[in-house]
Amino acid sequence: MVEVKSSLGVNDVKELQSDLNKFRQFFPEYAQKQLYGAVAGIEIEEGADRYAYRQGLFVLAQAGETVSILNNPDFQPKNW
Structure with a gap:
């Protein structure tokens, strides 16, 4: 879910x-x-990306005309 x-x-x-907690x-x-x-x-307020990362969420941001995933390769997403 995005x-x-x-x-x-x-x-x-x-x-x-x-x-996400209510989805099922x-x-x-x-x-x-x-x-x-x-x-x-498109714009990410200060700290929102770090908070989302720590909660186990993927973080996507605009990078020019494309979108990039900001999470590092060691990231382990949470399975709700």
Whole structure:
């Protein structure tokens, strides 16, 4: 599940975490599937990227005309 914002803040990350926690309740047909989260922003408020990373979320940001994943190669995403 991906949360995309023009300006990404810590509260946006917290909202996504809440949605991820409720996902299987609303979509029980996916109970046996792996569920990962990601946040993306054109502008990322200070600290929001670090917070999302520490919560086990992928962090995506605009890089010119493309999008890049900011997580390092050692990152271990959380499976909700």
